[in-house]
Amino acid sequence: MSLAPKRANNRNDALLDAAADLFATKGFRETTMRDIAKAVGMLPGSIYYHHGSKDDLLLAVYESGVERFLREFSEAQQQETSPLERLKRVMAMHVAAITRDDAYVRVLNRVVPDQVPKHTGSLIALREQYEQCFCELVDNLPLAPWVDRTLLRLMILGAANHAQFWFNPNGRQSAEDVGQNFARFLLESVTQAPPPTSRVIASHKRHGK
Amino acid sequence: MSLAPKRANNRNDALLDAAADLFATKGFRETTMRDIAKAVGMLPGSIYYHHGSKDDLLLAVYESGVERFLREFSEAQQQETSPLERLKRVMAMHVAAITRDDAYVRVLNRVVPDQVPKHTGSLIALREQYEQCFCELVDNLPLAPWVDRTLLRLMILGAANHAQFWFNPNGRQSAEDVGQNFARFLLESVTQAPPPTSRVIASHKRHGK
Amino acid sequence: MSLAPKRANNRNDALLDAAADLFATKGFRETTMRDIAKAVGMLPGSIYYHHGSKDDLLLAVYESGVERFLREFSEAQQQETSPLERLKRVMAMHVAAITRDDAYVRVLNRVVPDQVPKHTGSLIALREQYEQCFCELVDNLPLAPWVDRTLLRLMILGAANHAQFWFNPNGRQSAEDVGQNFARFLLESVTQAPPPTSRVIASHKRHGK
Amino acid sequence: MSLAPKRANNRNDALLDAAADLFATKGFRETTMRDIAKAVGMLPGSIYYHHGSKDDLLLAVYESGVERFLREFSEAQQQETSPLERLKRVMAMHVAAITRDDAYVRVLNRVVPDQVPKHTGSLIALREQYEQCFCELVDNLPLAPWVDRTLLRLMILGAANHAQFWFNPNGRQSAEDVGQNFARFLLESVTQAPPPTSRVIASHKRHGK
DNA sequence: AATGAATGAGATTTCATTCAT
DNA sequence: TATGAATGAAATCTCATTCAT
Numbered sequence: 001m002s003l004a005p006k007r008a009n010n011r012n013d014a015l016l017d018a019a020a021d022l023f024a025t026k027g028f029r030e031t032t033m034r035d036i037a038k039a040v041g042m043l044p045g046s047i048y049y050h051h052g053s054k055d056d057l058l059l060a061v062y063e064s065g066v067e068r069f070l071r072e073f074s075e076a077q078q079q080e081t082s083p084l085e086r087l088k089r090v091m092a093m094h095v096a097a098i099t100r101d102d103a104y105v106r107v108l109n110r111v112v113p114d115q116v117p118k119h120t121g122s123l124i125a126l127r128e129q130y131e132q133c134f135c136e137l138v139d140n141l142p143l144a145p146w147v148d149r150t151l152l153r154l155m156i157l158g159a160a161n162h163a164q165f166w167f168n169p170n171g172r173q174s175a176e177d178v179g180q181n182f183a184r185f186l187l188e189s190v191t192q193a194p195p196p197t198s199r200v201i202a203s204h205k206r207h208g209k
Numbered sequence: 210m211s212l213a214p215k216r217a218n219n220r221n222d223a224l225l226d227a228a229a230d231l232f233a234t235k236g237f238r239e240t241t242m243r244d245i246a247k248a249v250g251m252l253p254g255s256i257y258y259h260h261g262s263k264d265d266l267l268l269a270v271y272e273s274g275v276e277r278f279l280r281e282f283s284e285a286q287q288q289e290t291s292p293l294e295r296l297k298r299v300m301a302m303h304v305a306a307i308t309r310d311d312a313y314v315r316v317l318n319r320v321v322p323d324q325v326p327k328h329t330g331s332l333i334a335l336r337e338q339y340e341q342c343f344c345e346l347v348d349n350l351p352l353a354p355w356v357d358r359t360l361l362r363l364m365i366l367g368a369a370n371h372a373q374f375w376f377n378p379n380g381r382q383s384a385e386d387v388g389q390n391f392a393r394f395l396l397e398s399v400t401q402a403p404p405p406t407s408r409v410i411a412s413h414k415r416h417g418k
Numbered sequence: 419m420s421l422a423p424k425r426a427n428n429r430n431d432a433l434l435d436a437a438a439d440l441f442a443t444k445g446f447r448e449t450t451m452r453d454i455a456k457a458v459g460m461l462p463g464s465i466y467y468h469h470g471s472k473d474d475l476l477l478a479v480y481e482s483g484v485e486r487f488l489r490e491f492s493e494a495q496q497q498e499t500s501p502l503e504r505l506k507r508v509m510a511m512h513v514a515a516i517t518r519d520d521a522y523v524r525v526l527n528r529v530v531p532d533q534v535p536k537h538t539g540s541l542i543a544l545r546e547q548y549e550q551c552f553c554e555l556v557d558n559l560p561l562a563p564w565v566d567r568t569l570l571r572l573m574i575l576g577a578a579n580h581a582q583f584w585f586n587p588n589g590r591q592s593a594e595d596v597g598q599n600f601a602r603f604l605l606e607s608v609t610q611a612p613p614p615t616s617r618v619i620a621s622h623k624r625h626g627k
Numbered sequence: 628m629s630l631a632p633k634r635a636n637n638r639n640d641a642l643l644d645a646a647a648d649l650f651a652t653k654g655f656r657e658t659t660m661r662d663i664a665k666a667v668g669m670l671p672g673s674i675y676y677h678h679g680s681k682d683d684l685l686l687a688v689y690e691s692g693v694e695r696f697l698r699e700f701s702e703a704q705q706q707e708t709s710p711l712e713r714l715k716r717v718m719a720m721h722v723a724a725i726t727r728d729d730a731y732v733r734v735l736n737r738v739v740p741d742q743v744p745k746h747t748g749s750l751i752a753l754r755e756q757y758e759q760c761f762c763e764l765v766d767n768l769p770l771a772p773w774v775d776r777t778l779l780r781l782m783i784l785g786a787a788n789h790a791q792f793w794f795n796p797n798g799r800q801s802a803e804d805v806g807q808n809f810a811r812f813l814l815e816s817v818t819q820a821p822p823p824t825s826r827v828i829a830s831h832k833r834h835g836k
Numbered sequence: 837a838a839t840g841a842a843t844g845a846g847a848t849t850t851c852a853t854t855c856a857t
Numbered sequence: 858t859a860t861g862a863a864t865g866a867a868a869t870c871t872c873a874t875t876c877a878t
Contacts, residue, residue, distance in 0.1 A: 027321065029236070029239065030324060032872060033873060034873095043838075044872090044873080045841090046838045046839065048874070049838065053874080115236060142400065144398075144400065147399045151382075151387060151391070152399060154372070155371075155394060157371060158368040158370065159367040162364075162366060162367025162370060166363060173360075181357060182360070185356070185360075185361060186398070187399065188353075188398055189398030190350075190353060190361060191351065191396050191397075220862075242847075242849085251863075252863075252865065253849085254849075254864065254866090255862080255863050255864065255865095257848095257849070258864095262848080263849090445656070445742060447656035448742060450867080452867090460841095460842075460843090461843060462869080463842085463843070463870075463871075464843065466869095466872095467840085467841060467843095470870095472868095472869070533657060559818075561818060561819055562815075562818065562819050563819075564811075566808055569805060569808050569809070570817060573812060576785045576789025577781075577785040579789060580782075580784060580786075591775075591778075596778060599778050600782055602773075606818075607814060607815055608768075608770050609770060609771065610770055610771050638859095659852080660851075661851075661852095669859075670859075670861070671852080672853080672859080672860060673858075673859050675854080676859065677858095680852075680853080681852065681853090
């Protein structure tokens with residue numbers, strides 16, 4: 001029931017895949033309709049049968065990207081019950097998603113909404129949907145009272161998104177490792193074991209693992 | 210008598226300022242030579258008296274941006290002697306630099322080297338110079354043995370750079386506050402006051418403030 | 419039924435014709451893409467659908483020119499069996515080709531390879547193909563032993579090519595006449611049918627030297 | 628009396644030299660005012676103190692080129708009294724002049740008058756002056772009655788001018804040799820000892836050798 | 837669904853030339 | 858005499874888009 005109709009237009013899927021890949025890798029302005037057409041084996045004019053404009057094409061990719069991210073996000077979240085563990089899991093997923101060869105999510109962080117005049121508003125709204133996930137996540141964290149939760153959320157996002165610029169899939173750490181470490185840096189403090197007892201949480205942590 | 214004659218070419222300075230501003234705000238590809246020319250009150254062709262190409266112009270801005278950043282960085286670093294305090298100070302400076310209306314530094318994080326084919330190599334080298342600063346800084350930090358310093362450095366960079374996308378200079382916190390907080394999140398752990406004594410560092414901290 | 423569909427792209431032929439004509443008549447640098455576009459009733463940008471750059475366009479014209487010349491050359495050569503007669507026929511053809519309103523061959527002598535940086539090498543190679551024809555032709559000539567065949571070949575080429583600058587199709591002699599005469603000048607000697615003893619001078623010369 | 632005033636403006640001489648060299652070597656349209664200025668160590672604007680425009684500059688070079696050629700031509704001519712020897716001498720001089728590193732004469736054959744709209748007429752007139760020399764020369768030649776003197780003149784010019792494209796100063800023959808040979812090809816006939824009677828001239832030839 | 841051929845607006849760049857100093 | 862700075866017109870080229878087929 002759900003498969004047949006969707007698979008009718010699998011040229012369109014290939015088109016979106018190619019566009020996502022190029023937008024994520026080279027950038028929006030740097031990718032031409034010709035590039036996309038060539039990647040999928042069509043002529044530039046043919047793209048317009050599927051999508052009204054380059055901006056529309058990006059919007060479609062963006063929507064798909066957010067949708068995928070949201071799905072992964074909620075999956076990740078459901079795997080853990082402790083808020084702290086949830087953060088780790090989500091950050092691991094986030095870095096993984098952003099550095100994966102699946103390009104849809106990468107586009108979200110590579111293409112800035114105001115590069116796409118026709119849809120700036122929609123794109124911002126989509127991004128917000130995407131960032132919104134983290135609000136809840138951070139709000140449920142048992143944090144010290146001095147912590148500004150908004151700022152923490154932004155720090156988490158920034159750290160994870162930045163991975164797109166340096167992460168090497170063949171490096172010594174997996175994307176999951178990176179995400180987990182980022183979470184630990186925040187939750188356990190990176191400074192050298194100060195007064196002994198203070199490490200309780202951290203040691204807990206490690207046992208859990 | 211010795212300064213004035215040299216400043217016959219302060220149109221070039223204005224040119225660089227305008228270019229930096231537009232590149233940082235709209236992006237490299239999104240900014241046309243016409244835009245820059247109009248902003249500085251020249252004709253597009255006139256720009257080429259000063260810079261051989263759009264790519265060259267960007268390179269000049271980038272170089273200037275790195276130079277400025279390096280200068281501010283070393284100033285910030287010299288203000289503190291404790292490595293921990295240094296980190297705070299530097300992060301505060303970093304967020305401030307990136308969100309300031311001085312556009313040169315912002316360009317460093319807005320324009321990706323491979324958007325500028327002619328100078329990709331040089332730009333990457335410049336970025337490395339810029340990122341290198343943080344190596345030393347992080348290396349001198351007294352960290353728990355489990356901490357991967359490279360990862361920490363990348364997290365710091367990502368968090369600070371990301372501020373360019375959301376920081377509001379009229380918001381309730383200054384850029385300095387943001388930077389300081391980011392540093393604290395890492396150094397003190399954000400989790401809820403666990404075993405009481407562990408907060409020693411933090412209270413120390415607050416006194417310092 | 420089988421020809422028509424193929425000739426959907428005869429705009430490209432028209433394009434090449436117009437380019438050849440303008441390049442041959444005005445010169446390469448003196449001809450703008452606008453000129454060509456106007457001559458063929460397109461917009462300048464449209465040319466780029468068919469040819470990637472002005473240099474590419476010239477290369478296409480050049481290739482076609484050499485091809486045409488080679489075809490005519492071999493036809494001319496096959497019409498005669500005596501090497502001497504062959505030279506006459508070929509020179510007649512050569513002058514005719516160069517002064518004809520078919521511009522492709524004219525381009526070969528009007529556009530100097532290093533005016534076209536992108537294809538200098540290819541153009542030189544093409545010219546060589548064109549000049550090579552004459553090697554064989556001259557090599558098969560029964561010449562006096564003192565004659566430097568390379569020099570003779572270059573003289574023939576120079577004489578014929580130069581016709582492009584002065585030949586008037588409405589003048590009293592046809593291009594064929596001109597070519598035939600050029601050949602006779604070389605083969606029969608232009609000096610007055612002279613009293614045998616007249617050759618004294620020549621031998622003098624050689625003594626003098 | 629004639630030197631001092633002339634040497635006042637030797638910057639101008641350098642300017643003309645540089646322009647002649649570049650025009651002859653790269654071509655008129657291919658040479659920019661910047662190129663010329665750089666070659667002579669001025670800024671582009673400074674050229675306009677000496678010459679009103681690029682076209683004017685070319686005209687000056689052209690005039691100088693014709694003047695030089697005429698001078699050499701008449702010197703060459705005066706060295707011989709026999710018309711036939713004169714032709715040899717002049718052709719030797721011609722090839723030498725055209726392939727020499729003194730660029731003024733080369734410009735005459737590299738730059739086509741209608742590349743210089745402002746002075747097309749003057750340039751044609753100058754060229755005619757230059758070509759006129761050869762009229763007289765050829766008219767005084769004792770030629771067989773079947774020979775079209777105009778055509779012969781044009782052949783001579785074409786052959787000599789073409790040398791600019793292939794002559795190699797380090798090759799096995801000097802420019803003088805080349806010119807002499809060209810003249811001999813015409814005056815002595817290049818064919819091998821042909822059929823007895825009609826070839827009287829030619830057979831003589833071979834005796835001479 | 838797709839293509840081939842073009843369009844048209846606008847981008848970067850080039851370059852002869854000008855002009856106050 | 859010469860220069861530094863700019864101009865302005867025009868050149869080449871790019872690219873999203875259109876449209877008849």
